[in-house]
Amino acid sequence: MIKFISERVAVKVTLYVNLLLLVVMGAGAAYMIIDQGAALEAQLLERGKTESMTGAKMTGVLIEEAIDNGVFTIRDAFDTAYEKIPGFNPPKFHTKYDFYLDKALLGIEDEFLKDKSVVYAVAADVNGYVPTHNTRYNQPPTGDPEKDLILNRTKRIFSDKVGLAAAQNLNLGFLQVYSRDTGETMWDISSPIMVKGKHWGGFRIGYSLEKINAAKFRMMISTLLIMGAIFLISFILVFITVQRSLLPIKELTDTSIRLVEGQINQKIAVKGNDEIGKLADALERLRFSLKTAMDRLARK
Template sequence: MFKRISVKVTVYVNILLLIVLLIGSWFIIGQQSQSLEDQLLERGKMEAVMGAKITGRLLEEAIDNGVFSVNDAFDTEYEEIPGFDPPKYHTKYDFYLDKALLAVEDEFVKDDSVVFAVAVDKNGYLPTHNTRYQQPITGNVERDKVGNRTKRIFNDPVGLAAAQNLKEGYLQVYNRDTGETMWDISAPIMVKGKHWGGFRIGFSLVKTNAQKAELTQSIALTMIAILLVSILSVIFTVASSLRPLEVLTKAASDLADGKVDNPIKVDSADEVGKLADALERLRISLKAAMDRIRKRRAQ
């Protein structure tokens, strides 16, 4: 099979095309995946900054309205609430945030990609969690760890880094104690010019990775379709281009066998056409020579 030029050309061209498409697909998928992550990070940064500013403003309004003092807003004498494992705590301001901040935080988690959106103080204390994480206590430690996470201190390395961070849009990979892995994007909360804590946005990597997988599948299917069309196009083009060579090969074989009566004609102005003209001149010369030889023998 590989003795035919058409087969060799078709195979070599399609292999080269496959390599080009694979490299192109890898580059496009990489670029689009990075773009997807950049968009998610930018969205998370904007939401974290917005949440931080709203939280800071709510605390400052409470101070200005005499709800509690500046010192109370920065209260770190956490009063443990009996009967909880992991432990939960009250502060001098958490009652206020339960009323003022909860609805704000819940607005962020309406986005399917957002797992949580919370304000924490510099020690990682979380006074008010989203409604979805304030489920009734069941007594089952593992279930309550997932369903009721409010008023806990999250002082794990990621939690503390987010709480003490002074950079807007600080990104970390958070391995949550529930077994989930996600992005943690935070921004600092300022109250009366002082760093109070951070506003944390948790973005699900499961959803992000699913979007990447969908993107990869879409691009792969598109490239496969392009490859199939290209293969068929190459096969047709090569076969059409080399068909005159088959005619010329047979004509050359006929000339070798002494068959010089059939004109050699190929409608082409390229190299194949020039070869056909040369073979036709050769046929005419051979025919003339053979005619002269016959005449001499006849005499």
């Protein structure tokens, strides 16, 4: 293989050119992957902010309408005298309003899960209490602590650092990295829920970092495959182009060999004024000089 490469100028030129091209394309691919990854994260973050603000607004309106319609009072809406539900660990609680949100809020929360990137979408009061969770996490208890930790998360108080920060946050689209008690690492994006001008809690949108990284990985693989295909096509086209460009040199090389072997009668055609044309002209003058010298020797 090394001998094959070393004896063929076209192959060496092709390798040198494509090696430089590979370096340039590699740098370009790396930039594209980093840039597209950042753009994907920014897009997801913006979407999460919009969804959290929408959820917060809808929850606030829902609670206010319930107050206005006499379903419960303002005082009931801000009830924090949590009534413990026996038989659960982690513990669960009832409030004076959760019965209503189980019916009215659940459908709103589940709508956000139609976005496949969203893992959860819940309203939590200022203490982190989630009166009703998404249907997928609101399954009947099985008695298996591991299954129930994942599938029965409603009516819990999420008083961890991230949970409390999200519940008490007053900023729109507040981003945190959340290590969930199920072992997942999430993006938690929250916006404040206001009820009758008072801060009730926060609406939390959860994105799985594993899914985000998987999307970035798929994007990286697609970019690399495209760049690889472009490089392969480039390699072939460069090789063909170099081969065709070097055909006159191969012809002149064969002509030089014939001159060395004494074949000096065939005129060398000069085509063009470039380096190859000048080389052909030099060989033609050399042929003519050799022929003239040999003709003189023959006459003597």
